[in-house]
Amino acid sequence: MKGKRTRDKSVIYINGKFYGRDRAGISVFDHGLLYGDGVFEGIRVYNSRIFKLKEHIDRLYESANTLMLRIPISKSQMIADVLKTVKKNDSCTYIRLVITRGVGTLGLNPFLCPKPSIIIIADRIQLYPTSFYKKGLKVITVPTQRNRPEALNPRVKSLNYLNNILAKIEAVNSGFHEAIMLNSYGFVSECTGDNIFIVKNGILLTPSLYMGVLEGVTRNTVIELAKEDNIEVKQIVMSRHDIFNADECFLTGTAAEIVPVVECDKRIIGNGQPGPMTKKLIRLYKNLTNTIGM
Numbered sequence: 672m673k674g675k676r677t678r679d680k681s682v683i684y685i686n687g688k689f690y691g692r693d694r695a696g697i698s699v700f701d702h703g704l705l706y707g708d709g710v711f712e713g714i715r716v717y718n719s720r721i722f723k724l725k726e727h728i729d730r731l732y733e734s735a736n737t738l739m740l741r742i743p744i745s746k747s748q749m750i751a752d753v754l755k756t757v758k759k760n761d762s763c764t765y766i767r768l769v770i771t772r773g774v775g776t777l778g779l780n781p782f783l784c785p786k787p788s789i790i791i792i793a794d795r796i797q798l799y800p801t802s803f804y805k806k807g808l809k810v811i812t813v814p815t816q817r818n819r820p821e822a823l824n825p826r827v828k829s830l831n832y833l834n835n836i837l838a839k840i841e842a843v844n845s846g847f848h849e850a851i852m853l854n855s856y857g858f859v860s861e862c863t864g865d866n867i868f869i870v871k872n873g874i875l876l877t878p879s880l881y882m883g884v885l886e887g888v889t890r891n892t893v894i895e896l897a898k899e900d901n902i903e904v905k906q907i908v909m910s911r912h913d914i915f916n917a918d919e920c921f922l923t924g925t926a927a928e929i930v931p932v933v934e935c936d937k938r939i940i941g942n943g944q945p946g947p948m949t950k951k952l953i954r955l956y957k958n959l960t961n962t963i964g965m
């Protein structure tokens with residue numbers, strides 16, 4: 672009942688105005704809905720402080736720039752509006768920031784959409800159960816390949832997630848929670864909503880951006896934390912063989928944070944338990960999110 676009352680008070684930002692949950696809506700002619708034409712960010716709030724807001728905003732504007740989608744407010748105005756939305760939703764732990772192409776015709780032409788829509792939702796996030804973090808996740812590789820960068824660069828965090836959704840369907844159909852997606856050359860790119868890392872002989876390895884991955888904010892944070900801790904980090908061309916024979920494996924993402932992986936395609940990774948470097952990085956990441964904010 673208490674949770675329900677908090678929810679009812681939540682307000683959603685749309686184009687500079689705030690609306691109650693039930694009244695927040697956008698046009699059915701918005702190309703975000705009609706064509707998945709838009710960009711978004713998922714951002715964490717820890718202890719009422721927004722984690723890596725600048726990095727998320729920078730990525731949002733870069734994604735939009737590649738799509739020639741001109742966000743109608745400046746980055747500093749966007750930051751101010753996100754802060755305002757978080758303040759109005761004081762129990763929020765997660766922000767979903769969405770920019771759509773805006774209202775246009777039923778045709779595809781994005782140049783007929785004069786004004787992009789800005790939506791900011793500050794709500795709560797559903798986490799993986801804690802047992803996954805303790806015991807580790809079992810994952811599989813799936814037939815659906817990650818988008819080719821020449822077709823739609825995975826570095827663009829666009830509203831068109833069908834590529835990832837198809838892979839997620841394949842994982843769930845096979846009884847798994849997460850899938851590793853390969854690129855069109857058969858090398859490892861990333862998961863449906865997370866980046867991937869392995870540890871081999873004390874070195875931390877992750878697929879390079881050229882393998883067709885989203886440049887995850889959590890991925891970058893983990894790389895920084897590892898380097899600060901004198902852990903060698905390499906961005907590589909990674910194959911399934913590398914994962915099968917890794918000492919450790921884990922996934923990173925804003926919502927998931929750092930999740931250990933203990934099995935891939937029925938091959939046990941390391942000793943089948945979350946490894947020491949994974950646990951150390953989880954600890955360092957927790958320290959950071961507990962102490963740093965905007």
Ligand code: PMP
Nearest residue numbers: 864865866885887888889924925
């Ligand atoms: N890859 C994909 C495909 C994603 O959707 C996400 C975000 N959920 C990530 C990686 C992780 O990115 P970040 O750490 O910025 O959340």
